[in-house]
Amino acid sequence: xxxxxxxxxxxxxxxxxxxxxxxxxxxxxxxxxxxxxxxxxxxxxxxxxxxxxxxxxxxxxxxxxxxxxxxxxxxxxxxxxxxxxxxxxxxxxxxxxxxxxxxxxxxxxxxxxxxxxxxxxxxxxxxxxxxxxxxxxxxxxxxxxxxxxxxxxxxxxxxxxxxxxxxxxxxxxxxxxxxxxxxxxxxxxxxxxxxxxxxxxxxxxxxxxxxxxxxxxxxxxxxxxxxxxxxxxxxxxxxxxxxxxxxxxxxxxxxxxxxxxxxxxxxxxxxxxxxxxxxxxxxxxxxxxxxxxxxxxxxxxxxxxxxxxxxxxxxxxxxxxx
Amino acid sequence: xxxxxxxxxxxxxxxxxxxxxxxxxxxxxxxxxxxxxxxxxxxxxxxxxxxxxxxxxxxxxxxxxxxxxxxxxxxxxxxxxxxxxxxxxxxxxxxxxxxxxxxxxxxxxxxxxxxxxxxxxxxxxxxxxxxxxxxxxxxxxxxxxxxxxxxxxxxxxxxxxxxxxxxxxxxxxxxxxxxxxxxxxxxxxxxxxxxxxxxxxxxxxxxxxxxxxxxxxxxxxxxxxxxxxxxxxxxxxxxxxxxxxxxxxxxxxxxxxxxxxxxxxxxxxxxxxxxxxxxxxxxxxxxxxxxxxxxxxxxxxxxxxxxxxxxxxxxxxxxxxx
Numbered sequence: 001x002x003x004x005x006x007x008x009x010x011x012x013x014x015x016x017x018x019x020x021x022x023x024x025x026x027x028x029x030x031x032x033x034x035x036x037x038x039x040x041x042x043x044x045x046x047x048x049x050x051x052x053x054x055x056x057x058x059x060x061x062x063x064x065x066x067x068x069x070x071x072x073x074x075x076x077x078x079x080x081x082x083x084x085x086x087x088x089x090x091x092x093x094x095x096x097x098x099x100x101x102x103x104x105x106x107x108x109x110x111x112x113x114x115x116x117x118x119x120x121x122x123x124x125x126x127x128x129x130x131x132x133x134x135x136x137x138x139x140x141x142x143x144x145x146x147x148x149x150x151x152x153x154x155x156x157x158x159x160x161x162x163x164x165x166x167x168x169x170x171x172x173x174x175x176x177x178x179x180x181x182x183x184x185x186x187x188x189x190x191x192x193x194x195x196x197x198x199x200x201x202x203x204x205x206x207x208x209x210x211x212x213x214x215x216x217x218x219x220x221x222x223x224x225x226x227x228x229x230x231x232x233x234x235x236x237x238x239x240x241x242x243x244x245x246x247x248x249x250x251x252x253x254x255x256x257x258x259x260x261x262x263x264x265x266x267x268x269x270x271x272x273x274x275x276x277x278x279x280x281x282x283x284x285x286x287x288x289x290x291x292x293x294x295x296x297x298x299x300x301x302x303x304x305x306x307x308x309x310x311x312x313x314x315x316x317x318x319x320x321x322x
Numbered sequence: 323x324x325x326x327x328x329x330x331x332x333x334x335x336x337x338x339x340x341x342x343x344x345x346x347x348x349x350x351x352x353x354x355x356x357x358x359x360x361x362x363x364x365x366x367x368x369x370x371x372x373x374x375x376x377x378x379x380x381x382x383x384x385x386x387x388x389x390x391x392x393x394x395x396x397x398x399x400x401x402x403x404x405x406x407x408x409x410x411x412x413x414x415x416x417x418x419x420x421x422x423x424x425x426x427x428x429x430x431x432x433x434x435x436x437x438x439x440x441x442x443x444x445x446x447x448x449x450x451x452x453x454x455x456x457x458x459x460x461x462x463x464x465x466x467x468x469x470x471x472x473x474x475x476x477x478x479x480x481x482x483x484x485x486x487x488x489x490x491x492x493x494x495x496x497x498x499x500x501x502x503x504x505x506x507x508x509x510x511x512x513x514x515x516x517x518x519x520x521x522x523x524x525x526x527x528x529x530x531x532x533x534x535x536x537x538x539x540x541x542x543x544x545x546x547x548x549x550x551x552x553x554x555x556x557x558x559x560x561x562x563x564x565x566x567x568x569x570x571x572x573x574x575x576x577x578x579x580x581x582x583x584x585x586x587x588x589x590x591x592x593x594x595x596x597x598x599x600x601x602x603x604x605x606x607x608x609x610x611x612x613x614x615x616x617x618x619x620x621x622x623x624x625x626x627x628x629x630x631x632x633x634x635x636x637x638x639x640x641x642x643x644x
Binding site: 079081083088089091099100101103104106107109129 | 401403421424425428429451
């Protein structure tokens, strides 16, 4: 195994729970402060007047060691007294707001209302939570994912939480993305060659990674960067470990396999992916992948334990020396 | 004792804890729905982006039977997990925000942001909480009490909560009061002769009742109304049962007695007060009160038990037949 302390920083692209698992493994394995995570904010939304950033918070809570270990999001030891009282008032309770979690939302909303940019607010929040890695919102500008379903179009959280991903998906759009500027610090670090590798975490391609990559200029900046881009498949043996990725692929007519995932990236972002990591259970697929320029790697990608996360992180980081 | 069911409605003017005690007694004694409380909103403020109405909430929680019985404000069985988490983020924690109480603030703030008037929002809130009486904000327009102290001027809650009423007071102002319209429904009820009596609760004269009475046209409408106005002294035996009223009077050079209270009302609102209720412990003061047109009544005004509250309510209501 290579001593990763000698390397430069790593940039990971992430949505929520699945991406946070690999980010935690990467943080464990890399020297402190060398992990940068660029996080989807397309599922941010305003709820009861609060600015909520679900993927950002999952990353922060996970890296701070405060995440609820069984569900992978939210805070450990959470209570729900506000939500119970809100229910008695007839308020909206479809979105789970824990009492401790509320402090984050109130704190963030108040600072944003005071004119601070989301990037600055999240930097400060990460610092207060004691997060050693850098967690970057993909943009300070608002981007809002809409899930187009057969019968209606839904804001992401309505689809994801309220409707529990039940409606049949026909496509996605990202409101505001045309005017959203990619995270400036990450763009500067890219230009300065700060990263030894770029990792696309095993997050949902459509609603977690696409919003990041479709920010104006971003995917081309990643593709043009000398640092290799390593994509970890979120589909293992035909299913998604967490979330609706497999269901969405089926509804969109994409093969629900690691190949389907890679085809999506290669069609929309040609030349972006250099390494494609698939799970050992999909090893037989390796020979059928013939995307030019893509190096296929087989590893254990299912991250149940902390060791699993660190092992996958090592497997990914070893690629830049391979 | 008189059957108050035969009477018309009663309007009580109130600040927070002290006024809520008498309001509860009045509600117990009056037929359901016959108590209207016009409540100070001068100590409303915006905190962490939330619209907080401390006096309104004290009235609502008290009349809903949900108030913390030992402190008289806030909710019974409250928890403080949000505030603890906010402290860990370095957020502002000088104002106590309980987890259940937060539901009220979020609910109200969200509705106000949606364009509803404070009066309508509080009507709905009272209904959701199961409050049988009517709780009226003194105005839907913002009025904000400033406490002028020897060294600085402070927004009310900074003075009251953060500074624990320590600074020496030199005066008060009510920002926005010149343009604030008195509660329209209460003004209509006054015009229509709906009230048999108007009760000024034993609340702080300077920061609870003055903001109400100084709304344009309000005190004259009360004075001109045929319903007698009964003032209950908040000062008993030279002290305030709760809050900084006595300290403020001393600092302003007003005698810290029931006489000082009455003199304040008679100077600023001549002809308003018809009945003045003082505590039995101040009975010897009665003979020294010679404000023309003011009928002095001695009663037990210290309300520790529910019976105390009901007895004082009876004593007050009996006056309209006396």
